[in-house]
Amino acid sequence: MGTEEAHDDHGHHLPAVEDWPRGFGEASWWPFVTALGAAGVYVAAALYILGRGDSAIVGPMVGPAALVATIGIFLVGLYGWTYHAFVVKFWSRDASAQSANKLRWGMLAFLGSELATFGGLFGYYFYIRTGDWESIFVGIPELTGSLVLINTALLILSSITLHYAHLAIRKNDRRKFIGGLAGTLLLGVVFIGGQVYEYYEFIIHEGFTLTSGFFGSAFFGLTGLHGLHVSLGAVLLGIVFARALLGQYSAERHVSVSTASMYWHFVDVVWIFLVVVLYVGAEVGG
Template sequence: MGRDGDDSEFRFLEDADPDATSDAAESSAFEFGDGVESEDEGQDSEGESGDHGPEGHSDHGHHPVVEDWPRGVGEASWWPVVTALGAAAIYVSAALFLLGRGRNSVVGPGAGPAAFVGAVALTLFGVYGWLYHGFLAHFWTRGTDRRSARSFRWAMLAFIASEIATFGALFAYYFYIRAGTWPPANSTLPVIDLLNILVVTNTAVLVLSSVTVHFAHHALASGNRDRFQRLLAITIGLGGLFLAGQLVEYHEFINQEGFDWTSGLFGSAFFGLTGLHGLHVAFGTLLLGITYVRGRQGQFDGERDLSVALVSLYWHFVDAVWIFLVAALYAGASIY
């Protein structure tokens, strides 16, 4: 998908001629910045580009998508739409799974799992295309500007706001049943304490991972790439350790205690909230892994660190949700 004349999809600073790289960066149209330049530089570049962007489009602060899919749609990109459809299909697969259970099932028992696999594949496909064209394509040869960096940060904040709404709906359901008779009628609570040593350890692991990803970003901003890579690798390991701990917890509850998502109102609330959070941790770990690989390939520096900042922000959000979840769900359910 590279342009004619490009030797590679990615151009790294150490492999490119400094003068050629500088000329390419100055002449390239502002697409998606992965860093920040001064306001004066951004204004000079905009002044040189004139009132019209490439291909005669009016320049309203954006340029047509370069080598994006599908072509010919002006400034729009369909990758966010593909990602949203995949995410929506995950909820549809959950509904199909429920409709396929019981004697009066509406669909076959395999419809839900099959739809879930397809939905996850579509979501990952959309995320790949979105990240590739938003951050990876022509990483070193494009310009950077404050406006595009702010746009991406606001987009991430909007995404986190939508995630808060999703978790908020499940928490509202839990608080509604918690305000009534406790334990709820026809609900089974685990014999072992919910707030046990495994949960405390998992919480410490996730909090520590927020610390390591913060200092990883700080190391990159300070120009210490080796420390950045080490701390990012530690963060990924801690994320994997948290997921392993949650799987152990599920094994104990389901196989030893007989407590699962069918164990009444509390069971559905517990596994709904912790399962949704686990999916977010897994997705965040995947993003951290992609960031680590990109860093190993020579991308990112003190000025081009937007991707690292956004992934770090998302990881802090996942950490904050877990702390609230432990306080409300694990500790709150144990008090009665």
Template sequence: MTVTDDSTEDHGHHLPAVEDWPKGFGEASWWPFVTAIGAAGFYIGAALYVLAESDSLDLVGPMVGPAVFVGSTFVFLAGLYGWVYHAFVKHFWTRETSGGEGLRWGMLLFLGSEIATFGAGFTYYFFIRAGAQWSEAVQHVPEGFLGALVIANTLILVASSVTLHFAHVALRNGNRSRFLGLLATTLLLGVVFIGGQVYEYYEFIVHEGLTLSGGVFESAFFGLTGLHGLHVSLGAVLIAIVLVRALKGQYSADRHTSVTTVSMYWHFVDAVWILLVVALYAGAVV
């Protein structure tokens, strides 16, 4: 199967990599591997930034970490694009089977790994919370830490889960216009949430003096909320891809695998945020 075979003038779609890529590996795709390299770069960039902030030997420059993080973002998005197109879009246009059940189970396995990732972060935080140095660790928590912005952002993210759920219901009921409207609303709410997180970081860093290397609580706070913000951003990218595909006429009551899997991911990050608010925000002030 070649790129020419998959491209049609009727739909104007294209395949970023042939089925056999790289050559000689059968039908194995390297797009997940590329995506994983980009994701690993996020952690490496963050680690280099912390090292630069705390290293008295000046082994790492202050801009190395951010540069690695930005570069990893492009690698991650490129891999994600190829992966999503390979797994979903090509099969839809060619009317091939896309292995819906397999992809759903794949998402469940992926979410299992995500539970382990966030579980490690929460474990670190709970060790801090139970330690003897807790009162000292939260001395610099600003007033209003669990304030109106956090509550508003939480309501926005919960609302986005509701709109996405009913968008999926509308699609399965054949109501395409309602599906598109609720899907676009979900994406808008997700973007607003990300904007609220950026504003909160601005307030805490610029006006309150909190930094990633400021102490054990600050590292837990920025580590967990930053990891979650990265996942919400990824979810927004996935929803945007689904929305573009929907606007091009894809999806129907019996063909909606990618809508299902993206919904599973989005509901997961929403649930993690509620846990963060209870354990991290409320846990810091009570």
């Protein structure tokens, strides 16, 4: 190997020695940084609990500060991972159907783990609901108002716009592709804002919180977890949108559009299930 070739192979800034996924054999620390940031969210939640009450072990701001720090680590790791995986030398790499299939199967495996996570939480919820229904639903506010219906319609519409954006890039129609992505991203951000507003109404005006019995913990736990997934999906779509503006997609090169679409459609389906089980189910149960 010549000096120039060696420089090309190892001249990238760490922690990635070479730009993954060229050959899928190069080491990268970015996935571990991303996982560390994600795991830190649970640590921050524990610190928040330990900082409450008269017998608090840590200060009340330790938990929120840790949450901000870990989210920062997560976003930095996600950026580095995405940059080295897809952006660097994008056009110099050959369009490989085998590599594209590996990435799609990787996303399917990830969604399988996410399905198991939500499935476990729903299974526990259904198990508890086999008990005394009246004690579970005491003191909950009206859930199936206009806000959740609007939010649901927005999220379903975002899946439709993303689907048509994906079809557009497969036809090399960049104008419709970018327009569809922009519309999807906007709808996703509005959905997140709507969920934050719903939390504000429930917590401040209705007194319905995470500590409002079993249903309160189940409601905020499941909807909050879903909101975190939608936020991550918005970040992914934002990266795809930025790359689309740079012209980094074509009919032959759109695997990251496919994987991001798979993730977004997944969170859409989970939300519909959440609405039926938690929102409508609570009205029926109450």
